[in-house]
Amino acid sequence: MKMVKLSALAAVTAAALAASITPASAQGNVSITPDMQKLMATQQQLHKIAEKVERGSGFSGVYLDAGTRTLNVYWKGTAPAKVRTEAIAAKAKGLNVKVQLAKYSQAELKAEAARLAGANQSITGVAAKYDGSGLEVTQGTSSISLRAGTGIQSSVPVDVRVADVEPAQSRYADNAPWKGGGYIQNSGGGSCTSGFAVTTSTGAEKILTAAHCGAAGSTFSSSNGNTLGTVEGRSVAWDTELLSNPSGTTVAQTWIGESIQPELNGGTAVQYGLPVVAAARTFPGEWLCTSGAFSGTVCEIRAEQVGMSISLIGFGTVRDVVRAVHTGGGAAGGNGDSGGPVVSAVDQRLTARGTLTAIQTGAEVRPCYGVPAGNGRTCSRTIYFPDIFPQMEFHNVSIKTTS
Template sequence: MVKLSAVAAIAATAALLASATPSLAQGPSGPSAITPEVKALMATQDKLHKIADRFDRGNGFGGLSVDAGSKTLNVYWKGKAPAKVTAAAAVAKAQGLVVKIHPAKYSQAELKAEAARMLKAGAPIQSIAAKHDGSGLTIKQAAGFSAKAAVQSAVPVEVQAGDVELAASRLVDTSPFKGGAYIQNTAPDGAVQGGCTSGFAVVDNATGADKLLTAAHCGQSGSYYTNAAGDFIGSVEGRAVASDSEILGATGQARVWIGDSIENEQNQVALDVAGSSATIVGDWLCDSGAYSGTICQIQVVNVGLTVCLGSFGCVNNAVEALHRGGFSAGGNGDSGGPVFSVQADNKLVARGTLTAISVAAADIRPCSGVPERNGRKCSQRIIFPDVTAQLAAHNVRVKTIS
């Protein structure tokens, strides 16, 4: 979230429209980012996800990864894999896919229990996750912490240096509102708190009412959102720190802005949303923040992450992803923006909304879309909550095209 005063917000909006658009070489964005090659990889990973859904992830389950390039689902299991896993391998083979079963040293349940114990014990941990192959835990510590303080564990622990911060139209969207649009949070006293991005339109499972999903760190309970023109979007009706999600009382449509950022309002279209899905290590994804525009070539490197973000609190069931081209995957102002995969028919599958970026020196990249100003930074490494956790937290479902 980019913090702005009310006056600064007006000045920044004018500056955004006046600045030149960066070239795609500085971070691929716009409709051309969703190439036939990107869609082909995502179509293969969708098939691999369906194979993974054929078996329960119960006792002994160590983790999963997909390799869409080789059409392979890697399954890690502690002990002998159950019959449903071997049956899924046979189904995959008939479809030209491969399931490889690997031994896991630990189950996901064991590793998650140890991670919870370490967090409760107060170890200086910024983020912690079970490795997808069941081999141990990965921990990240902010600069200045001693690695020895975090490795007191009965399971193998890999300690990495790192630091993350909240990522915190497109520009003037109108009702029914789409994902990927610029939204600005306003406190009850009328003070503009900062600019973020709308996520996905959702539907309340209990009432059937339309809502709009974004990041909880973008606004407090009792606040409300407007577009850049000051037009009312909706008030915060529900907020969950553990999934960095909040629900706005707004009429949404099952579409997401795709294309350039609010820096250039020329090349923007809206694509339909077809559903939602959990995320697996190896998945290829795109995101579409209001400040950065649409970016693809983002691959998942970690799931099941718990990341603690200072006074905001800890976010669970998070995903870590990396831009494989070495460009920016997102930045400040993209918070709450949609993360998704793309089907062959150009329909989108919701995966989550952007929470944080790595601000480790090795991960900082030139920003796509809105340049670095007003404290904005961009990174090749992003973190977002798995959409399944966000939907469960509010008893909603992603709104889909009829």
């Protein structure tokens, strides 16, 4: 059994930040590099193929490897002819589709995951592995013995991660028209990051952020007191909430660049908006960037697991979650980045993937980019975020995009 310790990510209040501000030692990746954009352009081609792969009864999952220009398709038994047809078409474009034999189908693993979650209260997260080899399960340290895995009896192989997962809390003086990735403070206390601009079925413009950032009816504003909006729709299940936006104007962009740290020190930050052009679900192996207000833009992040359900202590269970890791060993996110955008990028154009929910602590803790650690702020190489599509479906909104 594989065991990795996860721990909590607590709130950072505006007062605590103001009490002790020190220069950051590093700002992370303040732009999305040409090399990363090249990888993501290849990834976009592979993603389109992955979306077309038939999900028959033997389908287990996919894994995108942009570095080798390969889409790995995992299948229990013989894959249908349509998959082989996609492989032939991909080869003509200089891409590879490889069909890998899987032990279990995704349907089998999801059924077993649901059974385990209902039968064992110590389970804080469970997901089917994309390669069809078994399940990944997390257990809270407060509800199990020192022997990780106690009480888990399964008909499929299970990897256990010891996990206490809590919400990630927290550019600075944003104003209408609002962008995603800005610093926002809640009337009930605490600071977070704005997510994506969205539009309702009637054309009204709103903003997304994380539900754990504020209770129903609470109000968010920027550092200069400009009111972003009041919480008017909220879901624990997908850790998302919709802000009313009384100004009524947003822009289909996300802040990219440095964190709020230079502004906290009285300086000027290198920041700019990039257009959001689409939304897409995430597959294992895909490259991602985060752009939280406290950490700034960070790339070199890769999705490891999708379809997770995680239990956040003191908040609830969040579904359809992606786990992603900073492959260079740096911090993918931290306190204050909650609700902030997770994106992919091609030609300086962004695709929305979700909003930041939580981090893994313990051995995964890393020095923070942007605002330094301390005053309740911790950063990690491993992040968790819900898929953007169930978030949009819950609110009945669409990501605001620019053509």
